[in-house]
Amino acid sequence: MTSEGDVIRENDPVFIRLPSENVRFIHAKPNNTISLGKFGSFLTNSLIGQHYDEYFEIYEPRKIRVVQRFTNEELEDESKNNKELVDSGSNQKLQHEEIEKLKGNLKTGSLKDEKLIEQIAQSSTTFDKKTSFAQAKYLARKGEKYFQKFHALKPCMEVIARYMLERDPTKVLDLTPETIGLMLTLANVRPGGRYLVVDESGCLLLGSLMERVNRKCQVMLIHPNEQPNNSCLELWGSSFTEEALKKNESLRTLNWLHAVDPEEELREFEVADIDPEAFEALKPRHKKRYLHRKAFYAKLKSDMEDYAAGNYDALLYVSNYHPKTTLKYLLPKVGLSCPVIIYSPYQNTLVETSHALVSYTHPVSHSEVQEGTEKPVEVEAFDKLLGLDIHEARQLSYQVLPGRTHPLMTQRGDMGYILSAIKVRNFNNILAAGRFPKRSLRAKNSKSAKRTKTETPVQTPVTEPADTPMQEAAEACAK
Amino acid sequence: MTSEGDVIRENDPVFIRLPSENVRFIHAKPNNTISLGKFGSFLTNSLIGQHYDEYFEIYEPRKIRVVQRFTNEELEDESKNNKELVDSGSNQKLQHEEIEKLKGNLKTGSLKDEKLIEQIAQSSTTFDKKTSFAQAKYLARKGEKYFQKFHALKPCMEVIARYMLERDPTKVLDLTPETIGLMLTLANVRPGGRYLVVDESGCLLLGSLMERVNRKCQVMLIHPNEQPNNSCLELWGSSFTEEALKKNESLRTLNWLHAVDPEEELREFEVADIDPEAFEALKPRHKKRYLHRKAFYAKLKSDMEDYAAGNYDALLYVSNYHPKTTLKYLLPKVGLSCPVIIYSPYQNTLVETSHALVSYTHPVSHSEVQEGTEKPVEVEAFDKLLGLDIHEARQLSYQVLPGRTHPLMTQRGDMGYILSAIKVRNFNNILAAGRFPKRSLRAKNSKSAKRTKTETPVQTPVTEPADTPMQEAAEACAK
Amino acid sequence: MFSQTQKQFIEEGDLAIVWLGKGKLTPIVLNSTETLHNQFGAYPHSELIGKRYGQQIASSSKQGFIYLLHPTPELWTLALPHRTQIVYTPDVSAIVQKLRIVEGSRVIEAGTGSGSMTHALSRTIGPTGKLYTFEYHETRYQTALKEFTDHKMMEDVGGNTVLTHRDVCKQGFVLKESSPEDIHSVFLDLPAPWEAIEHLGPCLRKNGGTRICCFSPCMEQVQRTVQSLRENKWTEIQMIRLDHKLWMARKTRDMDIEEALDRLRFVKRKRLDGLERRRQRQLQENNTADDDSSETQTTVVEEPRAPSPTLPATNKRIREGDEAYNWINVCKLESEVKSHTSYLLFALHLPSANEQNTAEVVSAEKESD
């Protein structure tokens, strides 16, 4: 994607950011007129061939050209800060109809933006009372309403996540760009990786992952309905749709029933072989159906085999279903030493999950060459999670206008949390060799924590720092 | 307190802030030597009569004088920011013994602070590689170790809360100064107020409240043991001890059993009257005991009557006991239209409490003149809580050195939450007049939320915004 | 004095705060000839008078209700008419805390602005304290004067507040009394606090420290103010910013993946049954054409079309807290968080600062220049 240059081609997706900060999603279909409401309209043909992320102005009806800067993104709301201003509804002397007329002139090209703003400014009774800075801001704010300019954003995780959050935060489970970014980083997402993904955010997370690796990866997506809800994927463009990703072999999908009960599921889709002669004898539509069902079965079998093989490089989990009820199915599929990354809009959900995972153990068969022997022998082993952390990640934005640096006055309250851990394998014989039984005993005798410190250091076998009381509780559970 | 001037008098409490940022608590007892360890020692007599909050230096053995500034509070840890520095343990060429010797000289007055630092600086191999700013910081940091200077802080909520947090955060339930401050503000604490207080933070909250109103208030403190844990109060000085506050009539205390079961409690402490002749016939120690028990009973009775009268201006609650289990006793004692302020170190506790309080109702007898009648009649009424909010308050500190402005690199992680609400009184007949029954019905029929909006607006009778689904749930509970 | 007594009953002439709904507050002064109107109905003041503060009061039409609450600085802050950007409660709280304003404190405020901070300060210092507040803007001064008089905060109506119309940046501070130097705390909410700082000299205490807070939205204002504070021998310079979040207790569904598995099994069974039915129909068609089928296989029982009540469709809107489902108690932030109001810059002026015979200044900045 990136190496092709950032040129808008026919039918490409474009996010139009308006002077009002609202963002609209369009496709650059040739010979189309895009109407931006009060901000005017333009022909897509004049957008095709331009670079993404440039600023454009509608300089003649339906025609656009590149302009160099348009800094409304850095402007604060003057009314919040301009202490000189005594608020009153009557400040704007220019009547509504006159403004509409002026805007009409603007659309037909008979008036330049700056002139309009000058006229509006002259008609404001409070304008002259303002500082020159406030005046500049006033002009710029009015500009937001009247300038016929826009910004043509390239689809990317940050733009798409913000767009979705504005439209329907519940649909994307309040996922913010910073949270998605941290999930991808903590999951060690990299080109060529193999990931197990549960994503009920309309595939906002999946699309972001695919963008990060430029579709060079293998993802197994587990979804709770017959088909995954993939409504966000198209926002990245045609090469990111579920179909395109599957064709590209970067995506496989299974529903939960396929994942939990593969054998029965597979049996039901099994198609009895027909010998070549019988096949030739079939009607064409029956031939087609037979081949289709054969292919469906083969694909399902292959997907199930991929899932059965497990050993995924990471688990990324965004779901309405409580992780406590699903992780027992998913964790065995994660490779050893690999990250487990679970998102929830609610801290409480992850606290419960963390407590449940402290005592998570999954017995596995593990063969190892023992000291003094030559042949590998089976040893009792169980998989666990190490280093459970709950992350809260927020990006605080600042205004950086000259002389006016401060954090933005308001920010959206969407905020989720991430639980991270690493999957490891423990052994009963190592637990036995450690001080585990001794500690257990001590805990029962309720000896003080201080006393512990003077004894020979022996390591504790679980994930939390040795001297927290919680650890002891966890050990008791693990036992 | 404040109008007396901020002069340190004999036996006054003083918090000594050392160059290391550690704080020690002392009393200015006359003719005492205060040892500050490696920072030297001084005679209390030279501190008595000085102003609080000044900076002092030990300029001769055991003698101190005021110095104008000592800005170590604004210095950051250089090692975190000095990109030039390649860390290595061997940077300090000056041997430990030499430094000790120099410090010895310092104590006997034969070497000035600045000279010592110069010597130390010259012996650091990396010193010359640093920028002049880094050098200044290096000097200042070394100064923290070797300067014989200190700051004599006046006891106040902020100093005492920080002191306790450093020593034993669990003991004060992680209460930070900002949280205490917000509780006092949200509770509308003011001179002359009457407050119901539950405070298991060693009375850190109570002391802060008493400081805020300069002991001009009436507090009823409910405590879970035989005697309240008041260990923080003495840090404010002798006029803030439990005894002094009781004598001043700004404090009453009752334990939970007294509060919950006053009649039985009182009965057990009742003392039969003795007629004057019989009294005169008693032995002196029996007389004394009789009078003591009479006085004890009278005080207990008076305290219980104060509590029974209720109508406190606010409830402030800091306790290890879950509010869910205590508020049913306390809320009836709060005046109408008065704030209820509940603290917990854990958000989860307040979420549970908030959910419980949404459906809190306490039937009360309420008489009112009804329309068309003259005489007041009893109406069915119940007290509720309005406007439940959970506050999270943190103060983020910045370094504001010239050219080096930034938030502090690390901050303590203690953080609690505050649940606030206002007590109000509702009536069944008003609920019946409203659209409550209709809504209930609609909820059962699962009609969409959108439809509601087109109907005539009728107000909902509970505390949350009318269009949240939660409100409906709460209404169902309230019914 | 504002919020000084806790009256139980609402009386003619009282100031009260009307609670119309969460976050919807408005002040009211009771006048039995007037009527309060809102979208849920009319409330003649005459029907409000005699009621208790905090009790639910129905509108004449019984379509809605309100509460009249005791005025407190915190409720006033939510209800007051904005004349300028106001100081909100979390900032108020931090300022009072760090300026150590207590009963009896003597405080300077400039400018008065919308008076949100003035109310909180007046409340906290009580009858023995004194608050000098300065406003240079004529209109705002006049409005504040009326408001503070109505609220019985002004000295001449038994309060503790002295409001002066004055530009302290140009004209300095003048305190109408004999001991002008005895100020404990100064709060500056001005666009250029550094212009006012140099005028503070005569007001500063000689028998203890004076604390200052400068309230500035922009970093550059802070930087310039810090410089001025250093030049004027203020110490303990500290800057903070508040991070105040308001959370709401909510419920979210406790969803078990077994629900999804049941639904998938149900859907699958329906689809397989559908396939079976189609196969049967095809067989019947073939029978009609070829006449070689058996009748027994066509007795398929039709599955009812409505989804099973135990298997809700995934898109069904479920009421929060619906008892048919399991819920988890959670917490959400308000959708728009006030992430910044102003930087709070604090400093302390000590009696020793103006003395010549104390030891020399030792400061890191001096050495770093």
Add this chain to the structure above:
Amino acid sequence: MFSQTQKQFIEEGDLAIVWLGKGKLTPIVLNSTETLHNQFGAYPHSELIGKRYGQQIASSSKQGFIYLLHPTPELWTLALPHRTQIVYTPDVSAIVQKLRIVEGSRVIEAGTGSGSMTHALSRTIGPTGKLYTFEYHETRYQTALKEFTDHKMMEDVGGNTVLTHRDVCKQGFVLKESSPEDIHSVFLDLPAPWEAIEHLGPCLRKNGGTRICCFSPCMEQVQRTVQSLRENKWTEIQMIRLDHKLWMARKTRDMDIEEALDRLRFVKRKRLDGLERRRQRQLQENNTADDDSSETQTTVVEEPRAPSPTLPATNKRIREGDEAYNWINVCKLESEVKSHTSYLLFALHLPSANEQNTAEVVSAEKESD
């Protein structure tokens, strides 16, 4: 390439991250002649080789254990030897996100520092991407060169990274190849980023935008950099700061006030019994003296001294999660929170910025001057 393959078994010569305990990580290169030591025991490398990544490995003495983990940039950041202040994972994540660094991106980094960011960038851009990293400090350059070569990140050992010893602030950027202008993203972690920005011109893309991030701890650095970015026609200037908190799931006791009431009743009963006993003793004394008591009243049964097991003393230390008590699942912050690392200043350079025939600049700042 670092973290490129997910080996299952540990081999001679591998780089691994040793997990010694929560937050205690150290890197190791496996060499069968060496032995790893820590406070819990010794681990000869020969016993580590052949084990699985992620499996628990006991020390020779069986007194302790470790895990060997796959090296990832995130674990490396926790384990790496600090040569300078490093870029931590939350910052890394925000930078990669906002610079839109993806597979195949061409990226400039200056300075290399401790290489924490370098590892993350190299991982993300993958084999088809290119990372140019510049370090002016000789010793740090040499150390980084060895480290990146060991980690197979350098171009000449099959990686995607080019490390150059150069002071970009004075000498500018030189990219060893034919198309120097094709840079997607620039990351500047320098004390004076504004000195480097003016040298970036030749590296900027002509067929799309180039994004920059300047990583500066102090506000004044940001302010000066913003000025330089504006002068050099960067747009979409955006500044953020990360608020990253790490929470730990904990348990706290679910205490019911009835416990306190029971304890108070118990204590009261004991005290009253004590009073009664004393009264009885007094009566006995009186009896002995006055000889007029009845014997029956002295048969007081002694209360056992030990507190009842259902009434624990309030000061008893209770183990978190002790099954004898009720617990609530809660969450606590780590005791010291990293509240600030650096400000992150972002900007975008567009192809149009250097063209003369585009429309005039429209900017609010221009008008406000």
